[in-house]
Structures are given as C-alpha cells and as structure tokens.
Amino acid sequence: MPAGFPKNTFMQIAQYLKALAAQALHALYGIETDAAQVTINETKPEFEGDYTIVLFQYVKQARKSPEAMGQEMGAWMLANSEENLTAFNVIKGFLNLSVADAYWIHFLENHYQPDYGRHAGNGKKVMVEYSSPNTNKPLHLGHLRNNFLGWSIAELYKWNGYDVRKTCIVNDRGVHICKSMLAWQKFGNGATPESTGMKGDHLVGDFYVQFENALRKEAAPLQEQLLAGESIAALDEAIAAKATLLFQKLQEAGLPAEKKAEITDELKDIARNATTLMQEVRQMLLKWEQGDEETINIWRMMNGWVYAGFDTTYNRIGSDFQTIYYESETYLLGKQYVDEGLAKGVFYKKEDGSVWIDLTAEGLDEKLVLRKDGTSVYITQDIGLAKRKYEDYPMEQSIYVIGDEQNYHMDVLQLICKKLGMPFADGIHHLSYGMVDLPTGRMKSREGTVVDADDLCDEMEKVAAAKTEELGKVEGFTQEELQQLYHTLGLGALKFFLLRVDPKKRMVFNPEESIDFHGFTGPFVQYSFARIQSALRKASWEQPTAPATLAADTVLQPLEKQLIVLLEQFPQVLHNACAEMNPSLVAIYAFTLASQFNSFYARHSITKAENESARQLRLHICALTAHVIQNSMQVLGIAVPARM
C-alpha cells in the first residue's frame, strides 16, 4: 500500500483527485476553489490516462495557456499524489491522469464484503409513499412504474444509511367506490370471487366498468337533449339555468373548436349527473357517510375482495409497506387545520362560507380548501394526512411517488403546509414520474388498451419459460426451481425495463421490446451474474472473510482494470442515484458493469488463467463483480439467479 493512501475507504479516487487538484490550484496560482467545483471526467478511451481534470475554467485566473497550466498542474499533482498517480499528459485544457495499478489492486484486496456499497446508518428518517391504488380497479402498467420506482427509492435510501418507512394511501371511499358497489347490487346477482373464480380486484373492477357502461347508456339521450337546447327533468333550477347558458354560448358564431368541445363536455357532464344512476350513487355515498349498516357491509365486503387481490399482486411484484393509510380513516383529518389557517390569516372565507387560499403571489391560483357546505376537498385531506404521517414517523424527508399530472397539486400542497408552518413542509418531495405510453399512444380504459399488471406478469413469465426451455441449460432443476427462475427472469425483465429510464420522463412501453432478453435488459445482467457464479463454482471459490493479499507480480490487463475502475465507483453511483432520486442511474451502471464483464469473460480465461497470480486476480474481480451486480439489482428490486 502506497504511503498516504486515502485513509477513508469510502473515499474514491475521483474525489481524492478533485481535492488534490484544488490544492494544486491553490499552491500554484493562489486560486481558492472547493474540491466539489473541480470538473473531473473519466478519460476518453482514445487518450492515455484514467481520469481527466478540465482546466479551461481556471485559465483566466492563472494567466497561463491551458497547455502550460496543464503541465504545471500535472507535475504538482504527480509529486504530491503520494504514489497514487504514475503519469500525466496534457491535451489542450485537459489534464489526463494515470492512477497507479497499486491503487486498484489495493482496492480489490480490501473490498471483499458482500454488502459492498452499503453506507453506515445516519439515523435520519425518510418516508416513502408509493403505489396508492384506487379500490375500484386492478393495478395496471402505470401502477407498476410507480410501485417499482417507490420500492427502489426506498431501497436507495436504505443503502445510503437512512431509516425508511414505506407507506401507501388506499383510496377506498368516494363516488367511484360507490359506483362499483351499486353495479354489484344491480347486476351482480350475488357474485363473489369464490363463485366466479375471479381475483377480487378484477371482479370489482368489472363492476365499475359495468356501471360506466350503464351510465353511458342512460346519459346518451339526455346529452342529446341538452345539446339540442331542450331542457331535461331532474335538474335543479341553478343547474338548468347553467345548462341553458352553456347552450346559448355554444350557438355563438366563430367559437373556436377547442372551446366548443369544452362546452360540449360540460353539458354532457350535466346530463351524466342528472341520470338516476348518478342520483343513486350519491344517495349511496350519503348513506356511507352516515354509517348506514347495509352500505357499510357491502363496502367492507367488496373492499375485502380488492385487498385480497392486491395482496396477491403486491406479493408477486415485491411491493411492501410498513404503514397503510386508508382514506376512509383519514379524509376528515384536514378540517381542523382550516380553522388554524383562518386564525393565522393563511386562509380566507368567502360570503358563501367556502374557504380559500390565495397563491397568486407564488404564481399559482386561488385554491379552495373547504366547500361551502363545510366538507373537505382533496387538498384538505392531504394536509391532514401529511400531518398524520409526521406524527407517526417524524421524518426529515417525506417522499411522494405520484405521476407528473399532479405536479401542480403537489406544489400547492407543499406551499400550504409551509404557510401553515408545518415542521415537515420543507421535507416534502414529490417524486414526479412520467406516464407510460403504448406505441399507439396513451392507455385508455374506454378503448380497452390498458395493460393489466397481472396479465403482464403472466406474459413475462411465459416468455421466460419458453426462452429457457429453448436454450435447455437448466438440467437438474426441480419444477419448483423452474417456476422460481421464470418468475425471477420475467419480473426482472419487466422491472428493469421500467426502471432503466429517467423517472421524470414519459416513456413508451413496447410489449415486444420489453420481453426481449438481449441487450440493455434485466436478463442480460442476470445472465452475467449466472456466468460468474458458474466460474466461481468451477474454481471452488469461497467467500473470503478478510482482506486478500494478491501476489506482488500481479499485473492488470486493460479489461481487468476497466472492471475494477467501475467497481470502485459503485458507492458513488448509489449516492448519486439517491440524491437525484433516480434508480435508472443504477440500472445503467449495472448494465455497463455486466457488459464489460462479458467482454472480459470472452477475452480472458478465469479458471485457466496464464498463471496463479492472474487466476487469483480474476477470481477476486469475479467475486466483487458478482456482489456489485447483485447489490445493484437488489436496489432495483430484482433477484439474480445462480444458474439460468
């Protein structure tokens, strides 16, 4: 080990070089700069070196040419690197530095632990809310992105030393739930999951669809009447007047098509709400809120079916929660903060009794927080829930994994919490993710293009099974082991596919590409892991319990060094992915590592290396690569098989 080797084993060479460069800048030119400000990149393969410092930004202050500056900096850093550097070269303003092989070998000798990359606990608490389903429909592709992201973010925080609590808010009350219930009463003939053999969430989802179909049928003639300017029965005066007004507007000449569609939709909505079906639904909701026994019983029963169905799916995809909040239990919580806000002058009351907040100064709108009838709206409930969460688990960060269509809503929520002086307000973070589109465009339930989560998992496992059988490499597997493998591969492919893209971005889900097991995919990474395991088995490798000492004549081949360089960056990757709440960084890293391992594997023999020094070196590289692949995939929620 070179003298003055970076003492902190968590300090990576790149960080060390940044600090060294900052020292050099100070020593040579008196430039004061923070190590974090120094630009460092991996040296492009066509140049000599491992890491490159970019000097352009200092040229003016140093009053030197980039070339001259590079020479001086390089010489200083080399002399003061305590033997961690062996050479440098300068091209334009780029200072290329070569790191000593001894550093890489020393790194490899000392990082044998299976949990390499895991950071010691920091005692900080983080809550991650994700999944948060409605109980009127089964989970679909969009939910899968949410679930995989949420689980992975939680895992990233754990690996970075945080205490994490995963939560979920179940949307189990409201008009939409009553729709399913009413349809079951009307058309269900007492159907149950047992009597139909259907998964509970799907059964209830079907009744929701049946309701919507029946509603559309009933509403159609009413809509036509309204759009023809005729009045319809069952409208109260105020709404009837509104309908008349809208109709008159619709007749105006020169109305833009967009506006026209908007008004038409509004009229259609009025008609829909005038149906007897909707009246019955509202009746039911009222009964539910009054605690009517029969209504509550049906509600309990049907929600029970849904939860059983969800549990099956969650189990299968690996989602879990420490705390589950039910909207039926939390939807009244926010009201008390309305009074508080009024007293503080954060909210104000209109003559009709409704309560509002003015966020126009912050570039948002005026938002309603309490209806004139005194009932709370969505945002009110969310304030209450946010507070409840904090009481349950006083966290520093409260992460909400929610689609980007709610960006505005989440901005409003955080702003209100801030104005109310809630202690957790600053810790709220909306992990906003983009929609999952199909190649044909957006998923639409009305057009039946929604990809069901259970179906998709089935399909992925089927393809995994077919592919595995075709290759015939699983001799000796029991039936149970085979099923386990298909599950690991199918779900691995799916998770990797959804997690490999930056969460913030909208993405396209192409069914054919997602079940591809080649290239930038989960199974590719899993396969690389299986290959390593196979080699380690052949070499009768045993997991070491202490640092190794590799032979003094150990030399690094380019492909070997490349792998070690990558392995050394793993903790930093985990740190960055967590800081940016972006699991795709881990997916990309895992793929790069697996890919480079495969090149290495094709070029060099492990068990039959040229000599014992090389054999030992390669076995150590294999072992650590396996750990890092496994840990990366663990962060993504993906298991790795010993054979496939």
Add this chain to the structure above:
RNA sequence: GGCCCGGUAGUUCAAUGGAUAGAAUAGGAGUUUCCUAAACUCUAGAUACAAGUUCGAUUCUUGUCCGGGCUACCA
C-alpha cells in the same frame, strides 16, 4: 388563453457547459476443439428550426414549429 414539461440514429433510451454526441435494438459482416453463444467482435446510422451568451452549447437565454400535461366546490 395562462402555467409546466418534452423534441437526440429507423425505433427505445444516455450524455454535472467540455475532447470525435454514447448504448441497446433493428440492418450488414464475423467468432464456439477452451469457465454458460441469453455471449463476444467489427460495421453503418441522430442533436426539430433560427438567433444569442462563450474559449467551448444536446445542455443556458429568446423566438418559431410540433407533441404532452395541468388549469373542478372530482379524487
């Protein structure tokens, strides 16, 4: 209308203001007496448009064009 987000190879995705814009896949050409060929190697192919900021722009600013989202006394 207002606010927000996006436009990169045929396709799906990368690129803290840094070197010749990377991958994967589809296409073309190869690799197996040797640890798993679900692999490897080679090849061809892209920054919507126009200005500006600067040593340097896919990245920052402005405008244009195209796509998406939000803008409920729904959740």
